Amino acid sequence: MDKTTINVSRLSKSFNGQNVVRDISFDIKKGEVFGLIGPNGAGKTTIIRMLLDIMRPDSGEIRIQNDKLCDEIKNRIGYLPEERGLYKKLTVFETLLYLGALNERDSKERAGMLLEKMGMFAHKDKKISELSKGMQQKIQIIASIIHDPEFIILDEPFSGLDPVNMRLVKDLIIELGKAGKTILISTHMMEQVEQMCSRIFMINKGEGVLYGSIDEIKTRYGKNTVLLEFEGDLKNIPGVKKMNNSGHYAELILESGTDTQAILKNLAEMVRVNKFEISTPSLNEIFIRVVEGT
Secondary structure (H helix, E strand, O other), X not given: OOOEEEEEEEEEEEEOOEEEEEEEEEEEEOOOEEEEEOOOOOOHHHHHHHHOOOOOOOEEEEEEOOEEOOHHHHOOEEEEOOOOOOOXXXXXXXXXXXXXXXXXXXXXXXXXXXXXXOOOHHHOOOEHHHOOXXXXXXXXXXXXXXXXXXXXXXXXXXXXXXXXHHHHHHHHHHHHHHOXXXXXXXXXXXXXXXXXXXXXXXXXXXXXXXEEEHHHHHHHOOOOEEEEEEEOOOOOOOOEEEXXXXXXXXXXXXXXXXXXXXXXXXXXXXXXXEEEEEEOOOHHHHHHHHHHOO
């Protein structure tokens, strides 16, 4: 049985004679957390708007559960837009009940459950304007799924969140996927994509440049990376082509044919090595390489 829920086939869109999306094809399966990634201006938002039927493609087709987009299907989609918009003068609970009612749902019980899950139940009677940016973001996420949609599109869901709340949101998304929801996430946070998504589609300058499982894509880029945890002052090392240094952590991209034992020996003479792991490059590094064309 085909478990494909969303099928995008040869989608193209142009504005004022300029191609914004060209011949894009991918599918998303039931229960999958799927990543749509790419730099700013690559065409991600245009794809999302076409998935939501906000705009129509010039050519190509979108099918959800093998049907063309219609009002009945669109009512089963939950959407978190990048541009946030909540009713500032309403309380948290009033906002969620109102948005649930728009979708003909009695959302009282579900609103309470989701607020509890997101650590927001104690704030249910506060006005939206009284909440911090991170709190408003969590309410916006709850609002996008209050009607219990089957298909969920989340545009930059981690924006404005601290690490604790990022974990709460991530756990919620994973839980929704396990419950059989079909989820598309668009974000610049490659670490979150790597941890959550089974497959990705990367668009750059309107064209698809990476598509498949994260493991397969990382393997394609070779096992020429060292993940390093260290103490001390890390300097340039012969055989290291590129160094992504974050203080006490670094990702070393090795030149072809480099002896990793020689790298380790040089490192041990320079810094205290707490972790030395030969690995595939991170998704963030692959993202940079593709965008820079290297």
